Every structure is written in C-alpha cells, then in structure tokens.
Amino acid sequence: MELMDKLTVLADSAKYDVSCVSSGSSRKNTPGGIGSGAAAGICHTFTGDGRCVSLLKILMSNCCMYDCAYCVNRVSNDVPRASFTPEEVAAVTINFYRRNYIEGLFLSSAVVRSPDHTMEMILKAVSMLREQYRFNGYIHIKAIPGADAVLIEKAGRYVDRMSVNIELPTNDSLKLLAPQKKKEAILGPMGFIKERIHETNDYKNRFKSTPSFVPAGQSTQMIIGATPDPDVKILRLSEGLYKRFGMRRVFYSAYVPVSNHPALPRTVRPPLLREHRIYQADWLLRFYGFKADELLDDKHCNFDTQLDPKCDWALRNLHTFPVEINKADYLLLLRVPGIGVRSAQRIINARRIQKLDFADIKKLGVVLKRARFFITCKGKYIDRLEASEDFIRMNLLAGRERLPALDTGYTQLSFLPPEPSPFKQLGAPTAEDMAASVTGEL
Amino acid sequence: MLIYVYDGSFEGILTSVFEAFSRREVPDAILPEDGLQQELFASYSHIQTDPAKSDRVYTSIWKNISDDALKNVYHTFLSEDPDAATLIYRYLKLGWKMGSKVDMFLSNDTVFRIMEINRRLGFEVHRLKGFVRFRQVGEGIYYSSISPDNNVVELLAPHFAERLSDQKWIIHDVRREIAALYNLKQWIVSEFSAGEIPDATDEEKLYSKLWKRFFTTLEIPSRSNPKLQRQLLPRRYWEHLTEKW
Structure with missing residues (x-):
C-alpha cells in the first residue's frame, strides 16, 4: 500500500477523536535536536468544519478486534x-x-x-522519534485500556500527554454499545497515569534530573448523544474526572452517525448545539469556579438550548445580583453573564486606578448586552430595568431568532416540496459561539 | 496645529518625544515622512533623528516606567499603525507621570489603544507561529513567505531559531521585502527579495502532497462550517498556506 493511501485511511479513522491540543508542555529543544513545545499550544491550520489542526492525528492501525457500535473502525464495519x-x-x-x-x-x-501488542507498536514509534530523531515536539498518545502497566509507564516517559477515552458517560451505556469494554479497564490506566504524574512531580521537587512523565497531563473524551444520558450525568462525570484524576481536559464529541446499529439513535445530524452547551459548562467548571450541581440538578437535568449555561444559572439565582463592578471580588465578577476571564481581570486592574463606568467596562470587553441586567456601576443600573426573570429572559433572547428545540432527528414529512423557512435555521452554533467555546469566553 | 515629522524609524519616534519635552511643546501629532499629507492650518516641524537623544529616551522608559512599557512602545512601532508615533508620545507622557502603573489605566483612551495594538500584534505573531509554511529549496534550506499585517518577522525568528535549530531557514515578508535568515548559529533580519525559487524537490513534492491529502481528509462533512474556518484562519493568510493552493 502506498504511503499516501495509508495516510488517507488512517487519518480518516482518527479524525473523530476531538483532541488536537498541543498546550501544556514547554519541552525545550536539545542541542542537535529538532522541535520544542509551546506552553500555550499553537494551531497550525483549521479544517472546513472549523476545527483546529495542530497535531498529525493518525492511527497506528485501524484493524480493530473490538466491535463498539459507535465507532467507524469496529471489526464488523466494511472500511x-x-x-x-x-x-x-x-x-x-x-x-x-x-x-x-x-x-x-x-x-x-x-x-x-x-492491547499489549498495540501499546508496543505505539511505544516503538514514539521511542524512535525521541531517541533516534531527537524530536522534542509535542507527542500525545492513547494509552490502550488493558495494556500492561510497564508499557504505559515506559511510553509516559517519552510523551507529553496521554489519554484514555471514557467514550460513554455511564456503565449501562458502555454495556449497550461497547460490550467488550469495561469501565474498570478504562479507569485503571487513568488512575495509574495520575499516580505516576504525582510521583514524578514529587521527585522533581527533590531531584532536578527526574525524567518527566506526561508533563502535559492526561485528557479524555466522551460521545454526546449516542445514548439517552442527560447532561447532568455528563457534567457530574466530568467534574469527577477533573477532581479525582486531575484531568487537563475532558473533550466532548457530538455523535456523528457512522453506523446503523439498532441501539444507536437515528440522528440526521450531530447534536452540535448540545455539545456546545456542554463545552460552555465545562469551561464554567474549570475557569469560573462553578460546580456541576449549581448548573444542573435532577429536576433541571438538561441545558437550556436557548440560553448559555451561565445566563441560565444567573436567571435562576437572581438573588446574587446586581453585582457592583467597582467592589465585587474576582470570583463574583466571573459569575456575571457577559464577563469572562479576560474582562474580569481587566476590571480588577483598571479599577485600581479609576472608578469604572459603563462606558469604561464596555471598552474593556464586557458584553453589555448580557451583563447590563446583572451589574451596577457606582451604584447605578445602566437603565431603568426590571429585575425579574421573565423580563431579563425576554430581553436576552430579543433580536435573536429562536433556537430550535433539541434536535430529535425526526422530521415531519410533507406532501409539498419544502418551502424555504422564514427563520434562519440555527441548529449549528454560530461562528461566534464556536469561537467562544475555543477561547473559553462566554 | 503643531505636527512633528520624523523619518519613519524607531529612533526617529524617540527623538521626537525628546524634542517635544526639551522644546516644551505639545505636538498634536507625530507623523512619518512617508505618505505625509500637508494640511493647510498646521505648522510642521521636521525632527532630525539623533541617536544620543533617542538613547536617553530609551533608557528613561525602562528605568522610569517599566520594561513592559518599553516592549509596548516598540511593538506599537512594529504594528505600523498610522497613529503609532502620536500614541507612543502620549503614552510615554502619561507613563512618566504614573510610573509602571500606567498599563492598568485601561479606561484611558491612549493606554487602551496601545494595549489593543499590542494585543493584535501579539495575536498575529502567535497565529503565524502556526501559519508559516516552509518548503525545501535545495539542500537543507527551507524557505517560507508571509505577508503579515504587522511587521513581525523579527518576533517570529526566535521561535523558529529554537525549534528548527538544525535546519537553515528563511522567513520572507513579501509585503515589506525583508526576511529573517537563519544559518544554524544565529538569525538576522535583512532586506530581501526572492529571485527565482528553484523547483520543488521530489521529497518536497511528496510531503506537500501528503499534507494536502491529510488536511482534506480531516474534515468531517456533517460538521461543515466554512464560516468558522474563515474566522479562525482568515482569507488573507491563505495565499501562503501549502494546503490552500
């Protein structure tokens, strides 16, 4: 097989893995070597679906022995x-x-x-890059669930990031769609990697020459919308993963239909908006000091598709508002819809010099369209506003076409040829939304 | 209206700032000679660049304001913003009054614009660290062309000098006809115009083809979102990208 064909097949099989992050490692180049890590990560290009390409994302092989229903590479699939x-x-x-x-x-x-054979192949490629080619660029590999701990340990010394995909949020879903995978087999390597990272950091404090172990941490991925699990379960799981396993990132991928398995939903298109809302919530967990239980609970178990999770939270917690821009502490500022990490930091800095007014904070990047309902400057609201949930909700949604309800995948059949809809379909998040999910500013 | 005219160099800006203080004047604008449009009711004063004077200003910036301020000022100059010199003058004036706290004074228009310009320039540098595309031209020499909005080759060079330290490379700013050149030991920026670029080697053809194929394969058609792509990878950069030819 030609190299070109191989690359096509193996890149095609790998593309459903979301992670393409190259951040978190600042590996230095060595004399005579090639490459370095950039702690902030660098995107090299963007594909037609707007996803960043920063790593050569390929599979070693797609000849899989498993038969997971949601996966393109399952053994029963004809690819x-x-x-x-x-x-x-x-x-x-x-x-x-x-x-x-x-x-x-x-x-x-x-x-x-x-699993052992697979891990060995990966290890061989990685060690060749690091030892023979003296490559110091970023390397991210998958730890294969069920592989021997010695192999994972060895590979961890070479790479910057290792990940084990959790794939589905609950054990039941896993049983249904991936009967050959066990939750324990997935969490096992995660725990192992976490302990090793801890241990290495501990040694590093004492001995400078300690070899690094997965310096950019570990990440994982789960599929959204392949099973009927509600958002609250997904978010609680993510929170647990961040806390218990010290995950750097949990990635979510809207289920793209790749098979006709009877247990899978028949979606017409991937639930991108739901994925987007979960990403927004994920950022709230990591950078905004929110807890999963604040955002969703058993009664309110899915995100509102029309409002972002932060607005939604704010509307249910109107008693915390208004917040005085010139006095509120950083964590409280972060909770205001329309104020992100960057504008909160700017406010903190700028108000040391001068009391801020609405014109000032607008300049600092605060999105007044959302923030105006929740803040005061020098004790005053921007305008005559009513602090009631209905009023605010109506205003937040005004001027924006209504987003469709969650995409069920079913469409009404019609006798007539389809008419162009008077409303623009907003099924997919807008470019602005997607950019926000990348930069983390809501 | 009093307008200072300088020669377009960084030293020229600093000399103008020096002159404004020593002559006890407050110029309304400081403009470069190139592309100067004479206004009717303005008096022009041409500033002779003087290394001794600009050095004094330079030292005073990092001594009396901060290292960050010096960086901000220099990067503002590199941005080639039409108001760059005027902004620098106002920023420095405020800086000498406030000290290192000046960068926090974001509600001030001048400071805010300086910060904006710096943010935009920093973002472009960051982007180009990813968007620069080298191609092999002859034995072990890699050439790349860019046409950035800001004058950023000298800010890109250190990154690649560390990363690709074992290959000779050229980053050519086509718009400004300058280039950063690296010879395995150090890099310099000099005037540059590419003559004939030799045909791609077989190896080069193979890998650029592989890359193009990899790029097109990666897209998931059911998630297609070209608007988002253009937002993250603006059209103006496509001209120099291997995968977009």
Whole structure:
C-alpha cells in the first residue's frame, strides 16, 4: 500500500477523536535536536468544519478486534484497513514538522491482536522519534485500556500527554454499545497515569534530573448523544474526572452517525448545539469556579438550548445580583453573564486606578448586552430595568431568532416540496459561539 | 496645529518625544515622512533623528516606567499603525507621570489603544507561529513567505531559531521585502527579495502532497462550517498556506 493511501485511511479513522491540543508542555529543544513545545499550544491550520489542526492525528492501525457500535473502525464495519510501521510514522512526523505543518504527533490506534501488542507498536514509534530523531515536539498518545502497566509507564516517559477515552458517560451505556469494554479497564490506566504524574512531580521537587512523565497531563473524551444520558450525568462525570484524576481536559464529541446499529439513535445530524452547551459548562467548571450541581440538578437535568449555561444559572439565582463592578471580588465578577476571564481581570486592574463606568467596562470587553441586567456601576443600573426573570429572559433572547428545540432527528414529512423557512435555521452554533467555546469566553 | 515629522524609524519616534519635552511643546501629532499629507492650518516641524537623544529616551522608559512599557512602545512601532508615533508620545507622557502603573489605566483612551495594538500584534505573531509554511529549496534550506499585517518577522525568528535549530531557514515578508535568515548559529533580519525559487524537490513534492491529502481528509462533512474556518484562519493568510493552493 502506498504511503499516501495509508495516510488517507488512517487519518480518516482518527479524525473523530476531538483532541488536537498541543498546550501544556514547554519541552525545550536539545542541542542537535529538532522541535520544542509551546506552553500555550499553537494551531497550525483549521479544517472546513472549523476545527483546529495542530497535531498529525493518525492511527497506528485501524484493524480493530473490538466491535463498539459507535465507532467507524469496529471489526464488523466494511472500511479499508491499513497499518503504519513505526518508521513511517516517524518519517512523516519529522518531515511535516520541518515544514511547520504541525506541532507534533497524536498517535492512537485500534486494538490490533491484543492491547499489549498495540501499546508496543505505539511505544516503538514514539521511542524512535525521541531517541533516534531527537524530536522534542509535542507527542500525545492513547494509552490502550488493558495494556500492561510497564508499557504505559515506559511510553509516559517519552510523551507529553496521554489519554484514555471514557467514550460513554455511564456503565449501562458502555454495556449497550461497547460490550467488550469495561469501565474498570478504562479507569485503571487513568488512575495509574495520575499516580505516576504525582510521583514524578514529587521527585522533581527533590531531584532536578527526574525524567518527566506526561508533563502535559492526561485528557479524555466522551460521545454526546449516542445514548439517552442527560447532561447532568455528563457534567457530574466530568467534574469527577477533573477532581479525582486531575484531568487537563475532558473533550466532548457530538455523535456523528457512522453506523446503523439498532441501539444507536437515528440522528440526521450531530447534536452540535448540545455539545456546545456542554463545552460552555465545562469551561464554567474549570475557569469560573462553578460546580456541576449549581448548573444542573435532577429536576433541571438538561441545558437550556436557548440560553448559555451561565445566563441560565444567573436567571435562576437572581438573588446574587446586581453585582457592583467597582467592589465585587474576582470570583463574583466571573459569575456575571457577559464577563469572562479576560474582562474580569481587566476590571480588577483598571479599577485600581479609576472608578469604572459603563462606558469604561464596555471598552474593556464586557458584553453589555448580557451583563447590563446583572451589574451596577457606582451604584447605578445602566437603565431603568426590571429585575425579574421573565423580563431579563425576554430581553436576552430579543433580536435573536429562536433556537430550535433539541434536535430529535425526526422530521415531519410533507406532501409539498419544502418551502424555504422564514427563520434562519440555527441548529449549528454560530461562528461566534464556536469561537467562544475555543477561547473559553462566554 | 503643531505636527512633528520624523523619518519613519524607531529612533526617529524617540527623538521626537525628546524634542517635544526639551522644546516644551505639545505636538498634536507625530507623523512619518512617508505618505505625509500637508494640511493647510498646521505648522510642521521636521525632527532630525539623533541617536544620543533617542538613547536617553530609551533608557528613561525602562528605568522610569517599566520594561513592559518599553516592549509596548516598540511593538506599537512594529504594528505600523498610522497613529503609532502620536500614541507612543502620549503614552510615554502619561507613563512618566504614573510610573509602571500606567498599563492598568485601561479606561484611558491612549493606554487602551496601545494595549489593543499590542494585543493584535501579539495575536498575529502567535497565529503565524502556526501559519508559516516552509518548503525545501535545495539542500537543507527551507524557505517560507508571509505577508503579515504587522511587521513581525523579527518576533517570529526566535521561535523558529529554537525549534528548527538544525535546519537553515528563511522567513520572507513579501509585503515589506525583508526576511529573517537563519544559518544554524544565529538569525538576522535583512532586506530581501526572492529571485527565482528553484523547483520543488521530489521529497518536497511528496510531503506537500501528503499534507494536502491529510488536511482534506480531516474534515468531517456533517460538521461543515466554512464560516468558522474563515474566522479562525482568515482569507488573507491563505495565499501562503501549502494546503490552500
């Protein structure tokens, strides 16, 4: 098989993995070596669906022995199969890197023969890059659930990030769609990686020469909308993963229909808006000091599709508002819809010099369209406003076409040819929304 | 209206600032000679660039304001914003009054604009760290062309000098006809115009093809969102991207 065909097949199989992050590691170049890490991460290009490409994201092989219903590479699916050799992976990575196409490598694999065999292949490619080519760029690999701890430990010394995908939010869903995978087999390596990272950090404090272990931490991914789990379960799981396993990131991927398995929903298009809301909430957990239980509870178990999670929370907690811009502390400012991390920090700095007014905070980047209902400057509201939920909700939604209710995938059949809708369909999040999910500013 | 005219160099700006203070004048604008449009009711004063004077201002910025202020001022100059010199003058004037706290005074228009310009420039540098595309031209020499909004080659060079330290490379700013050149030991910025660029080697053809294929394969058609792509990867950068040819 030609290299070109292999790359096509194996990149195609890998593209449903969301993570393409190259941040968190500031690995330095070595004399005579090539490459370095950039702590902030660098995006090298963006595909037509607006996703960032920063790593050469490929599978070692897509000849999988498992049969998970949601996955393109399941053994029962009729797709072209291919495998890279470690030499090919290394050569392509280095040559792409020299041309600044990529920031590094993201190597994953379907499970070939056995988890151990697969992990060995990955380890071989990674060690070749680091030892033979003296490559110091970013490397992210998958830890294959069920692989021997020694192999994971060895690989962890070479790479910047390791991840184990949790795939589905509950054990029941896992049983339904991926009967060969066990929750324990997934959480096992996660716990192992976490302990090793802790241990390494501990040693690092005492011995400077401690070899690094997964310096950019671990991440995981789950699929949204392939099972009927509500948002609250997903969010609680994420919170647990951040707390218990020290995850750097939990990624969510809207389920893209790739098979006709009877247990899977028949969606027409991926639930992008739901994915987007969950990402927004994820940011609230990580950077805004929110807890999962504040955002959702068992009564209110899915996100409002029309309002972002922060507005939604604010409307249910009107007693915390208004917030005085010139006095409120940082964490409280962050809770105001329309104020993000950057504008909150700017407010904190700017008000040391001068008391701020609405004109000033607008300049600092506060989105007054949302924030105006929740803040006062020098003790005054911007305008005559009513502090009632209905009034605020109506105003927040005004001027915006109503978003459709959650996409069920069903459409009404019609006898007549479809008429163009008078309302623009807003099924997919707007560019602005998507950008917000990348930069984390709501 | 009093307008100072300088020669377009960074030293020229600093000399103008020096002159404004020593002559006890408050110029309404400081403009570069290039593209100057004479106004009827304005008096013009041409400032002769003087290294001794600009050095004094330079030292005073980091001594009496802050290192950050010096960086802000220099980056504002690199941004080639039409108001750059005037803004720098006003910013420094405020800076010498307030000290290092000046950068917090975001409700002030001048400070805010300086910060905006710096943010935009920093963002472009960051973007280009990803968007620069090298191609191999001859034995072990890699060439790349860019046409950025701000004059950023000298800010890009250190990044690539560390990262790609074992290959010779050229980052050519086509718009300004300057380039950063690296010879395995150090990098310099000099005037540059690319003559004939030799045909791509076989290896180069193979990898650029592989990359293009990889790029197109990655897209998930059911998530297609070209507007978002253009927002994150604006059209003006496409001209130099291998995958967009």
